[in-house]
Amino acid sequence: MDDKNPLICSCNEIYQQEIEQAIREKNLKTIEEVGDETTAGTVCGACVDEIFLILEKINGKVDL
Numbered sequence: 001m002d003d004k005n006p007l008i009c010s011c012n013e014i015y016q017q018e019i020e021q022a023i024r025e026k027n028l029k030t031i032e033e034v035g036d037e038t039t040a041g042t043v044c045g046a047c048v049d050e051i052f053l054i055l056e057k058i059n060g061k062v063d064l
């Protein structure tokens with residue numbers, strides 16, 4: 001287990017670094033955009049809160 005790259009979305013096996021990279025490269029603003037881009041959060045929804053926190057960390061805020 002890599003503490004710096006935790007598994008965020010276990011449904012689709014999406015790790016934190018993949019989400020952060022997609023947000024930075026594609027300038028993603030919403031949880032929906034992250035889902036469209038990475039598929040994270042699109043199955044059971046349990047990881048949506050974590051995606052929110054990653055968006056907030058990178059962008060300083062989250063558009064809904």
Ligand code: FES
Nearest residue numbers: 009011043044045
């Ligand atoms: S854990 Fe991400 S959609 Fe289920």
